[in-house]
Structure formats: structure tokens, C-alpha cells
Amino acid sequence: MSGAGTEGERAARVEAKYEKLKKEAAAGGYFLNPDEPFAKDLAESLLVNEERYGYAACPCRLSGGKRELDLDIICPCDYRDADVEEHGACYCALYVSGEVARSEREVEPVPERRPDALIEAAAKGELPVAESQPIERAPSQRAAFGGSSAIPVWRCKVCGYLCARDNPPGVCPICKVTKDRFERF
Amino acid sequence: MGATKVDGNDKGKVRIFTLSTCIWCKKTKEFLAQNNVAYEYIDMDMLDADEKDAALVELKKWNEKCSMPTVVVNDSVCIVGFKEQEIREALSL
Ligand code: SF4
Numbered sequence: 001m002s003g004a005g006t007e008g009e010r011a012a013r014v015e016a017k018y019e020k021l022k023k024e025a026a027a028g029g030y031f032l033n034p035d036e037p038f039a040k041d042l043a044e045s046l047l048v049n050e051e052r053y054g055y056a057a058c059p060c061r062l063s064g065g066k067r068e069l070d071l072d073i074i075c076p077c078d079y080r081d082a083d084v085e086e087h088g089a090c091y092c093a094l095y096v097s098g099e100v101a102r103s104e105r106e107v108e109p110v111p112e113r114r115p116d117a118l119i120e121a122a123a124k125g126e127l128p129v130a131e132s133q134p135i136e137r138a139p140s141q142r143a144a145f146g147g148s149s150a151i152p153v154w155r156c157k158v159c160g161y162l163c164a165r166d167n168p169p170g171v172c173p174i175c176k177v178t179k180d181r182f183e184r185f
Numbered sequence: 186m187g188a189t190k191v192d193g194n195d196k197g198k199v200r201i202f203t204l205s206t207c208i209w210c211k212k213t214k215e216f217l218a219q220n221n222v223a224y225e226y227i228d229m230d231m232l233d234a235d236e237k238d239a240a241l242v243e244l245k246k247w248n249e250k251c252s253m254p255t256v257v258v259n260d261s262v263c264i265v266g267f268k269e270q271e272i273r274e275a276l277s278l
Contacts (some may be wrong), residue, residue: 038208045206059206061249090206109209109266112252123241123251124232134197 018043020095029171030084031101033093042094045073045124060092061114064122072118079113087111098170155185187232187240188225190260196276199224202244202255205231209267216269221277229253233266 003026005013018032018040025032033039045059057063072078080090085108088097099105112119121128126175155161159175167184187229188200192212203210217224227240240257241251247263248255256264258275272278 041208042210045208060204060209060253062204062253087211109268111266112250116250153276 013047014040014044019046021046025095027175029169031096033089033096033107034101034103037177039094042092060117061112062122064125066125068119069122069125069129073114073122077114078094081114081169082166084108085170137139153185154157154182158182186240187193187236188227190225191217191223193221193223196222196277196278197259198257199274199276200257202248202253204253207253209274213256216267216272217237219257220276222276222278 001090013091018036021039021043024030025181026183042059046056047185049059049063050058053063053067053070054088055066055067055070056075057070058075058077061073063073067074076095077090077185079173083090084095084097086102088105089095089107090141091110091112093107093110097105100107117128146183151164151166153162154163156168156172156175156177158181159172161172161174162185163169168179170179171177172179191194195203199222201213201217201224201227203214208209210226210228214226219261228239229237229244231241244251244255247257250265253264254265254267256275262275264271264275
């Protein structure tokens with residue numbers, strides 16, 4: 001796809017990218033899709049987008065071509081955790097839930113969670129004009145503290161890790177216990 | 186406009202909106218090829234600005250979210266995402 005280097009060099013870069021993604025996923029309590037050729041295909045697409053745009057735009061979404069238009073869809077995107085939680089996989093299905101990783105659940109098409117205003121802006125290739133309505137960001141992008149739309153803070157009862165998000169993570173990124181060990185803080 | 190034709194049996198007009206990097210788009214293309222269906226695809230990320238604008242206007246009529254893959258059969262049926270069963274039904278496979 002991108003012409004850089006020989007086939008062999010390219011395959012080695014894809015392999016390295018895949019290993020890095022896998023290692024980082026494991027370190028943070030995430031899981032890559034257990035279908036290895038599938039996950040490697042996405043690793044290659046992320047490399048293509050890094051070369052093309054200068055950042056790893058989500059392979060399965062239309063990039064706006066500019067970082068400021070794509071901030072929410074740079075992999076891992078703002079929607080990953082909510083989609084893994086609800087659908088068992090992120091939009092591309094590169095990241096999956098523990099159930100899917102253990103082949104206890106099948107991956108099904110994940111509906112697009114990205115807000116329409118951001119899709120629209122990326123399609124147009126320009127940020128919305130200042131006087132227009134502010135973009136309704138996903139809950140995870142809202143201010144964590146104060147205000148009526150404040151999002152909950154969760155505490156890992158084992159290690160004390162705190163995070164502000166709609167739901168606790170599937171696995172504590174610090175001590176790796178499961179989400180049922182979290183309490184509302 | 187930058188549509189690429191793929192030969193196969195005529196199952197009606199099959200036009201799919203895709204991204205070259207998207208794995209579900211790739212699966213959709215592979216599925217059509219395996220079933221020997223003639224189709225045309227438009228890789229939205231490979232178009233120049235004017236082509237992309239025109240393709241987006243067309244895509245938006247079918248799929249407000251402009252997500253890929255979007256499969257349009259005979260200018261009448263639209264399937265968003267790689268939904269094998271729905272594609273089979275639309276193409277009587
Ligand atoms: S949907 Fe998955 S692969 Fe795509 S950007 Fe989000 S986390 Fe990455």
C-alpha cells in the first residue's frame with residue numbers, strides 16, 4: 001500500500017507494530033482481537049494512516065486529514081472503552097472485551113458512536129465555525145468534575161486507582177483486578 | 186467518479202462505499218468476490234477533494250452517518266456495515 005521498502009521490510013514493520021499494540025494492550029488491561037491475521041491487518045492499516053496523515057487515524061473511519069479534525073479518532077479512539085463495554089469490541093474490532101478474547105462471545109458490527117457534528121466536520125475538512133453550536137462531545141470528553149453533566153469517578157478498592165468515566169474499566173490498568181472490584185467514589 | 190469495477194456475475198447494480206484501510210470494507214469486498222458478484226467500490230480515502238465531496242453527497246443520501254462500508258443495491262436497498270446475511274438476502278445469494 002505505501003511503497004516504503006520491500007515486502008519483507010513491510011511485513012517486519014507490521015509484525016513489530018502488532019507486537020507493540022499487543023504488549024501495550026496487555027499492560028493496560030486491554031485485549032487485542034484474538035484473530036491474529038485480522039489484528040495484523042489493522043496494525044498495517046494504522047501504519048498506512050501514520051504515513052499518510054502523520055498520526056494513527058482510525059482505519060475504519062473517514063479521516064478529516066487534519067489532526068485537529070481527527071483528535072477523537074486517533075487510535076485508541078475516545079469511543080473504544082464504551083464500545084468494548086457495550087458491544088464487546090471497538091468500532092474496528094481491534095480491541096475486544098475479555099469475553100471475546102476468550103472466544104466466549106462473537107464480534108458483531110458495532111454502530112458508530114462518534115457524534116454527527118464531528119463526522120460532518122471531518123467530511124467537510126473544516127472545523128465548525130465559532131458561532132455555531134458547540135459540538136456535543138462524548139461523555140468521556142466532558143469535564144470530569146462539577147456541573148450538571150459531571151461524570152462519575154470510580155475507585156479501585158484494591159489499589160486505589162481513580163478514574164472519571166461513565167463506567168469503571170474492564171480491568172484496572174494498575175493492579176489488573178476486574179471491574180467488579182471498583183466502587184463509585 | 187473514482188469507482189473501481191470488479192467483474193463477476195450480474196446481480197444487479199452493486200455499489201459499495203469503502204475505505205482502503207478498513208477491515209470490514211475489506212471483508213465486504215472479499216465476500217462479494219467469493220460469491221462472484223460484479224460490483225463497484227469507491228474507496229473514499231483515495232479520492233481527491235472534489236471527488237470526495239461528490240461521493241459524500243451520494244453516500245449521505247443512503248447513510249446519514251457516512252460510515253463505511255455502505256452497500257447500495259439497485260439504487261434501492263442500503264446495508265450499513267458488513268452484515269453478511271443482509272447482503273445475501275439483497276443479492277439472493
Ligand atoms: S475503533 Fe478501535 S482501531 Fe479504530 S481508532 Fe478506535 S480503538 Fe483504534
